Amino acid sequence: MTVTASEDWRNAGFGLYVHWPFCQAKCPYCDFNSHVAREVDQTRWLAAYESEIRRLSEDIPGRVLNTVFFGGGTPSLMAPETVAGVLEAARRVWPFANDIEITLEANPTSVEADRFRGYRDAGVNRLSMGIQSLNDDHLRRLGRLHSAGEARRAFTIARETFDKVSFDLIYARQDQTLSEWQAELGEALSMAIDHLSLYQLTIEDGTAFGARHAAGGLRGLPDDDLSADLYAATQDICASAGLPGYEISNHAAEDAQSQHNLIYWRYGDYAGIGPGAHGRLSNAAGRFATDTPLQPGAWLEKVERHGNGEASRTPLPTEEQAAEYLMMSLRLAEGMDPLRYEKLLGQPLDEAAILPLEELGLLERRDGRLRATVQGRMVLNGVIRDLLPG
Ligand SMILES: C[S@@+](CC[C@H](N)C(=O)[O-])C[C@H]1O[C@@H](n2cnc3c(N)ncnc32)[C@H](O)[C@@H]1O
Numbered sequence: 036m037t038v039t040a041s042e043d044w045r046n047a048g049f050g051l052y053v054h055w056p057f058c059q060a061k062c063p064y065c066d067f068n069s070h071v072a073r074e075v076d077q078t079r080w081l082a083a084y085e086s087e088i089r090r091l092s093e094d095i096p097g098r099v100l101n102t103v104f105f106g107g108g109t110p111s112l113m114a115p116e117t118v119a120g121v122l123e124a125a126r127r128v129w130p131f132a133n134d135i136e137i138t139l140e141a142n143p144t145s146v147e148a149d150r151f152r153g154y155r156d157a158g159v160n161r162l163s164m165g166i167q168s169l170n171d172d173h174l175r176r177l178g179r180l181h182s183a184g185e186a187r188r189a190f191t192i193a194r195e196t197f198d199k200v201s202f203d204l205i206y207a208r209q210d211q212t213l214s215e216w217q218a219e220l221g222e223a224l225s226m227a228i229d230h231l232s233l234y235q236l237t238i239e240d241g242t243a244f245g246a247r248h249a250a251g252g253l254r255g256l257p258d259d260d261l262s263a264d265l266y267a268a269t270q271d272i273c274a275s276a277g278l279p280g281y282e283i284s285n286h287a288a289e290d291a292q293s294q295h296n297l298i299y300w301r302y303g304d305y306a307g308i309g310p311g312a313h314g315r316l317s318n319a320a321g322r323f324a325t326d327t328p329l330q331p332g333a334w335l336e337k338v339e340r341h342g343n344g345e346a347s348r349t350p351l352p353t354e355e356q357a358a359e360y361l362m363m364s365l366r367l368a369e370g371m372d373p374l375r376y377e378k379l380l381g382q383p384l385d386e387a388a389i390l391p392l393e394e395l396g397l398l399e400r401r402d403g404r405l406r407a408t409v410q411g412r413m414v415l416n417g418v419i420r421d422l423l424p425g
């Protein structure tokens with residue numbers, strides 16, 4: 036069978052992303068689409084998610100769902116009944132794959148840990164926890180509402196409740212030395228974890244940290260050399276512990292990789308519902324990108340009034356799909372399939388662009404695939420710029 040442009044997604048599967056945009060407080064570093072609201076009518080929100088799932092299933096019927104991801108914001112503020120309702124609506128229109136992965140992002144407070152069993156009973160089988168640090172002083176400086184002890188207790192409950200548990204840590208923090216990070220990461224790896232997302236702290240415009248940094252505050256952030264050393268040490272320590280980096284910031288044993296995120300990185304199809312959620316979908320008309328309004332109230336009103344929460348739907352020409360595939364797949368240690376890229380673009384990758392990057396040790400070719408090396412993944416934007424035509 037020849038793979039036409041609108042069937043390219045079959046190389047990677049189909050997932051559903053559900054964005055829950057509310058948090059108890061806004062963390063000073065965070066530029067995710069998250070909002071603090073006094074009251075949220077979860078019945079209304081569930082009805083809106085159900086309506087969006089029904090609408091999208093008419094565009095893309097007959098799919099088997101490989102993954103669902105509840106992201107945020109803080110989805111662990113959702114009532115388990117809301118989560119169950121979303122999953123029931125999804126199952127009605129898209130049969131679940133036998134090995135479906137259903138992830139929910141959770142903040143590690145004791146109140147939220149009380150809901151973990153409810154999420155499991157609703158169908159969630161993987162928890163992704165935002166622990167951020169195992170050090171109380173650093174948690175306070177990151178503006179987190181939980182202590183390290185509370186996070187460890189929530190993790191223990193998660194481990195007892197779910198087959199798969201991941202947690203996030205933020206490193207390259209203010210005044211963090213290489214040896215402190217090595218010790219903290221070692222402690223994280225000793226916690227019977229099989230997946231870790233490890234992010235270097237980035238200072239984003241429009242956040243409280245962004246403003247503090249612009250005003251000359253937030254001293255003690257690492258320079259480029261220390262950042263590179265922290266990254267390299269992270270790769271080595273995780274690999275030695277059996278959780279190699281399978282993506283720039285993600286580390287896991289082979290059977291514990293995030294199947295949902297792999298759909299993004301392998302450039303599959305995903306329906307994105309909720310405020311600020313993006314989607315990539317394919318049907319007989321081709322492949323298209325969707326997005327939604329960022330403001331929770333605006334999204335909810337759009338769904339309730341017009342039966343459609345999309346802010347835009349943009350057709351993706353095959354050249355653009357090829358570029359997106361390249362950008363996403365080179366984040367992965369497994370890299371990309373040059374033939375799949377060629378099928379989309381109608382021409383192969385530029386050999387003259389690859390050779391110098393190979394000589395610099397930033398790219399390598401093995402088993403018919405092209406990969407960015409660990410060094411290459413550290414400067415991936417530049418590598419991609421060189422590879423893209425034009
Ligand atoms: C959607 S967010 C938050 C999930 C959850 N609400 C929480 O706070 O635990 C996913 C992850 O992105 C990471 N993150 C957010 N802002 C960041 C920043 N400025 N720099 C580095 N990592 C960041 C955090 O590790 C966070 O857990």
Ligand code: SF4
Binds near residue numbers: 065108165
């Ligand atoms: S880091 Fe998590 S809890 Fe904090 S504001 Fe962002 S989404 Fe909300």
